[in-house]
Structure formats: structure tokens, C-alpha cells
Amino acid sequence: GESVGLHLPTLSVQEGDNSIINCAYSNSASDYFIWYKQESGKGPQFIIDIRSNMDKRQGQRVTVLLNKTVKHLSLQIAATQPGDSAVYFCAEKTSYDKVIFGPGTSLSVIP
Amino acid sequence: GAGVSQSPSNKVTEKGKDVELRCDPISGHTALYWYRQSLGQGLEFLIYFQGNSAPDKSGLPSDRFSAERTGGSVSTLTIQRTQQEDSAVYLCASSLARAGTEAFFGQGTRLTVV
Numbered sequence: 001g002e003s004v005g006l007h008l009p010t011l012s013v014q015e016g017d018n019s020i021i022n023c024a025y026s027n028s029a030s031d032y033f034i035w036y037k038q039e040s041g042k043g044p045q046f047i048i049d050i051r052s053n054m055d056k057r058q059g060q061r062v063t064v065l066l067n068k069t070v071k072h073l074s075l076q077i078a079a080t081q082p083g084d085s086a087v088y089f090c091a092e093k094t095s096y097d098k099v100i101f102g103p104g105t106s107l108s109v110i111p
Numbered sequence: 112g113a114g115v116s117q118s119p120s121n122k123v124t125e126k127g128k129d130v131e132l133r134c135d136p137i138s139g140h141t142a143l144y145w146y147r148q149s150l151g152q153g154l155e156f157l158i159y160f161q162g163n164s165a166p167d168k169s170g171l172p173s174d175r176f177s178a179e180r181t182g183g184s185v186s187t188l189t190i191q192r193t194q195q196e197d198s199a200v201y202l203c204a205s206s207l208a209r210a211g212t213e214a215f216f217g218q219g220t221r222l223t224v225v
Contacts (some may be wrong), residue, residue: 008151008152008153032212034212034213041218042216042218043115043202043204043216043217043218043219044154044202044204044214044216045216046212046213046214046215049212049213089153089154093212096161097159097167098144098156098159098167099144099156099204099206099212099214100156101146101153101154101156102153103153104152104153
């Protein structure tokens with residue numbers, strides 16, 4: 001099947017610090033880039049998306065940055081909380097096609 | 112229901128048996144996806160249904176895997192002659208429109224082949 005990662009990289013941050021999770025994508029033709037959060041034992045949950053014609057989008061405590069030149073996407077979480085501990089997946093999508101997930105990153109928040 | 116419902120939540124089967132996994136998407140969602148997730152790994156795309164269009168089956172790993180979506184709603188993923196490497200969590204998701212980026216996931220079916 002299409003894409004996904006092998007071993008999940010892990011990011012550990014202190015509670016209250018900012019977190020930055022990075023992702024490299026492959027398809028220059030993607031129209032949307034999306035971040036999902038997956039808590040243990042649950043299905044992934046949508047966090048935020050960004051259109052390919054934007055380079056930054058902010059949500060509640062989260063900011064997504066898109067650099068199309070180097071095909072890089074990042075998710076910034078401000079004032080990280082214990083409830084943010086989860087696996088984070090980037091995903092990409094063309095308008096009328098399927099969502100393809102990239103490798104996940106496990107975020108661990110240290111109280 | 113309010114969300115995507117998958118059944119069963121857990122399934123243990125003997126190698127060589129066939130299994131059927133069910134997904135009830137959110138009412139009105141035209142797009143439906145199946146993904147597979149092995150322990151500690153990412154989401155592997157399996158199949159994508161969009162309205163009345165022919166499904167995108169490009170992610171199905173072998174001809175033992177098939178899926179149907181009846182009446183544009185409920186979907187069934189069938190795995191024939193299960194193998195131990197089929198053990199994984201099978202996740203179903205649905206979204207509202209063809210261009211929709213927010214896919215709503217079910218809790219998944221944990222399949223164990225012994």
C-alpha cells in the first residue's frame with residue numbers, strides 16, 4: 001500500500017514549552033496538507049490543514065508552516081500540555097483524491 | 112450515529128480463515144477510506160470510495176483483500192485466507208465531500224491472526 005513510515009521518531013518536550021514537529025512530503029501536486037493527532041487506542045483526529053497556496057495557518061495553540069520549495073511541513077504547538085502527548089501524522093491530499101499519510105512522530109510531554 | 116462506527120472492535124482468527132470487517136460511516140459522507148496500521152507504525156492506505164465513482168484500490172496489498180461499499184454507505188473489508196502478517200488495526204474513515212480534508216476515523220478493528 002501507499003506510504004507510511006517504519007519506526008516512529010520521538011520528540012520529548014517539557015510541559016509549557018513549545019513543540020515543533022516536522023514532516024517532509026513527496027507530492028508537489030498536493031492541494032492540501034493536513035495534521036492529525038492519534039492518541040493511544042484511538043483513531044487519528046484532524047487538527048488543522050493548510051492549502052498549498054498558503055505558507056502559514058494558525059489555529060488554537062497550533063500553527064502549521066508550509067515550505068513548498070523544500071517540500072516541508074511543520075506543526076508548532078504552543079505551551080505544550082500533557083494532553084498533547086500523542087502520535088502526530090502529516091498527510092497530503094489533492095482535491096479529488098485520497099488522503100495519504102506520512103510518517104508519524106510520537107510526542108511525549110514531560111510534566 | 113454521531114461518528115464512524117467499526118465492528119468488531121477486536122477479532123482473533125485462525126490463519127487461513129476469512130474475515131469481514133465492517134464500517135458504518137457518518138451519514139451523508141460521500142468519501143470512505145480504509146487504512147491499515149501495524150503496531151507502532153503509520154497508516155497504510157488500502158482503498159478509497161468516493162460517491163458513485165470506481166473505488167481506488169491501489170493500496171490493497173494482495174488479491175486476498177477486497178472491499179465493498181453498499182448503497183454509498185456501509186463498507187465491508189474482506190480478507191480471505193488470512194495470514195499472520197495481516198495482523199494489524201484496520202481503520203475506516205469518512206469525509207463529507209470530495210475535496211474534504213477532515214476525515215473522521217472510527218476506533219478501528221484490531222485483527223489478530225494466530
